[in-house]
Amino acid sequence: MKIIWAAAAAPGLAFRHAPVVSWTRITTRIPPGSPLHSTAAVESAEAAVPSSAAPLSSPKRADFSGFDYGAHWYPVIWARDLRPNEPTRVTLFDVDYVVARTTAGTAGEEDEAFYALVDECPHKKVALSEGRVTKGGDFQCSYHGWSFDGSTGRCVEIPQTLIAKQGRAGAESYDKPQQSGGGRRRREDATSVAVTVVQGMVWLQPNYTPIEALAAAANGTLSGPPTIPEIDEEGYKTTVAIRDFPIAGQAGKGFDLYVSDGVENKPALDEEWPSSGWKATNSVPAVEKLIAYNSNFRLGGVKKKKDSKKKTDGPTKMATTIFHAPSVISMGRRDNATAPAAFVSGFWVSPTGVGRSRFMASATVKSPISVPRWATHMNLNNFLDQDTYLLVGQNRATLKREAEGYLANDASDATNPVRKSTYVYRSPSEKLPTRLGQFFDATLSRSPNRREGVLAWHRRNTEGGKLIGPGPSRREILDRHEQHTKICPDSSDLVERCDRVMKRSRLAAVALVLARLLLGGGAGGVAEEAGGPLAKGIIQWTVGLAADAARRSVLRPGPFVAILAAAAALYRGSSLIKREFHFKTDEGRHRHDVKAISDMWADL
Template sequence: MNTEIRLQQNVQNENSSHDATDEQLQTEENIFQWTKQWYPVAVVEYLDPSRPHAMQLLGKDIVLWRDASAQWRCFEDFCPHRLVPLSEGRVEADGTILCAYHAWRFDAQGNCVSMPQSENEQTMAKNCENQKSCAVVYPTQERQGLLWVWAEAGEEAKVESQLQTPRLVTELEDNSDKVVKSFWNFRDVPYGWDYFMENVSDPAHVPVSHHGIIGDRYKDAKYYDMIPVRNISTQDGFAFEIQPTQGNIVKAIHDFQPPCYMKIVSTSQDGGQLILALYATPTRPGWCRHIGCQVFVKNSQGKKPQGLSFFGLPLPTWLGHVLASLFLHQDVVFLHYQEKIIAQRRKGKWLDAVYTPNPQDKMVITLRKWLEKRAGGGIPWAEGYSSDIPQAEADKQKLFDVWTTHTQNCTVCQNALKNINRLTVSAYVAAAMCLFLAVILDARTVAVQAALGASVFTIPPMEFWLALGGGILLAVVGYQLKRFSRLFYVYEFEHARND
């Protein structure tokens, strides 16, 4: 009991010191500006360049599309004519985006270049010169394989965006052969940006929630402290180090860099480093888009460190995406309902609604303080969006949707699914042919016996058994492929059954 009281007092004392620091820095730094930031919205190689892609950013409906110069562009998702979504239109061969309602076309700069219903060319040119005919354009750039969008539109935003660099994985900028990047993964998750960041600020949950993949809930849920290694800053976030570490890890740092980057660096005894680069882009209330990868930094002997469980293996990209559900869905139900419960029970400050006596929650507390005191209390959603959290999903099975949250937006997984479906059909067809051959062989054996007048049953020839066994094996393969393809659509998980 004394130990618990002492821990609570320590945490409360640290919180009080943070409050004093916050008041001092509040006069030194401006409130964090959510809209004057770069956000990663997609992995470029997974996008289909032949069509527009709808997405949301800070509650704004946006559309991503690639122009004639092979550059990805971002417009607000409406045609200025009658405000229908451009994401339901087409990317034309000339590199313009066409509204499928009345065939207005727009170039990369958002200028309307065609109004087919105009009386003549002169009238069309005059109407196209009107600023009301232009699409709303957001600055974009491609860095490290990601498509980044600046969260404000217009000429002023274009200038401001050029003065700021996205939150990149700095190790990837060096082009060193000691740095190895795994594939990017992405997923739209049914909980907000703050709960994503809270979750990845909390390493204590890992061996418990991810039991069987990373750690053991019964053996690895141990005490450790979180030590600040970079003081809280409005613009640059903060960082904490875990002490003591476990296993062969000698140093582990969680580094939050607003608006959307959590960098987790684990240094092993031999000097190698594993970096988890985790992004969370706020899309709409109660949802965010997670984009992440593993980065391996070899030690002085050129040895690559171990990765995150089996995700450190050299998996094909599509397989890594599919298997990500095994990990992500171990958190998804917790975080979706946690967000709703806290929204219902919270009266005043977040810290008053929860009970955090142990030092493992220090970084989570600091995140909440940064959000409250440095970032306006929350994300400023676009006009028309309430900051209220959506109702909890009554059918939790819907939280395990993979198709809508990933596959339908990933060309790599779509192609893999097509190939698996082809293999499935081929396996079933080959199984049917083998079984048909087995029947013919068996019938021939019976016919030969009858012709010879044999009265004793003769075992069918080896060819019959090979055909029969091959047919059964191929049918089983087809069935298993069909089951596996379900992972592209849904993956259900329940902790009560995760022994």
């Protein structure tokens, strides 16, 4: 089962110093003594906090009528996937932002800083993400060289103008925070966005500038992003992954199986309404060997076998799934809903836009060793490919039904019962997904740019009330290179290493075969060459000696075959690894996977 995402928005802070302990710390490069460093600056910025976020999102009703997408942080990328001092484009709610991890003017990683701006230069509206980060840590547009302070968005340099001399310490207006109610934001300034780093994840809050977010945190109208406790615990190792999808999104295959133990146990769903929004916890007794349990049930009832082993002391583990609205899910087996788990899966679904999403995941395990990230990516990509293409039909049907709801009801805050009227739930394990469907039906119409985006999608993809064409191809939906490798430096670096190994092993094999052809024969040729004219003697003797040594070693049948086999194995192994980071799950691979369905769902 998949959780289908559609949209969401949020604010964020910029930080200096890692690791981040408090999300309310803010990065600023304003000269000491500037009003931005003072308590008065925070107090003055409180008036600029967007009214949509005050009071903090409090949907303390079953219909979610008070839920506010503008009062939340949104994950956009893992911090480790931002190459130092390089601008990177991310997207939320169909709006592009540029983020950067800067180390300019610092001596070590502990002094790095994170900044975010709307990805648009105010000069000619080109993307700042196509530019660069200067030695001073500013975003610079590659078109005409305008530069902007990442912490405030202020334009600090326009070539051939006085602003190049004024810089950050110029006019008084520079020292005033960007805000809607007071202070001046000039037309040449870019729009700064609050950004924070929590548990290795970069989060944005587009409704706030950094100083506004700090003020909102101080007056209680903005809380930090939700966390997974085990990630911060000693003795745990975490491996992270990332992938973009040209569909609405998903939060993990097999979700309903993981949290359910069959018909006999009714899943319990506990809901909380913390200051950060809505939290749902689904917890049921965990069942070992769930596939066998389901097979026995489907074939005529559960057959309980006598356990010859002594039962372990302690309570039964609880398979617990926690959803932090609007975009974070964690799953693990615990002694109780709040106890730590030995293994926890985390999922973050970032609402990049209508019909698009960014999927980020983590595997946190209590272990002294870490799994290589590339191995995790290979496994996860195979896992995601198995049924992601199936979501194309689900995504199109859901968007079509949502657009029809908007066309029938113009009210911007109206509940749109898309999932209630589209999906059919019957399994007792579907209590949580049913509730999540109610949440999205009640709130998505209020998320930023949602209604306009869905209606635009509807105009492009329907005609006469019917969907046009079969939708995106399998290659487009499952292209790992575009969706993962390009945005993950660890994977792209691995692919480059595989390319080098393949090239060198191929060259080594060709050189060895040529040497065998050219130097084949006995060892007597060396003596004959050495007896030639003196002008050629030394060179010929040296070459002949090397050739003779080759004949006696690597060109002998045994070593020759072994080296060729090693080169072929290196080439093949690197080729297989490289394939894992490109399009892989074609029709043939899909048919192979389908044959394994009976291993999970026994035929009746």
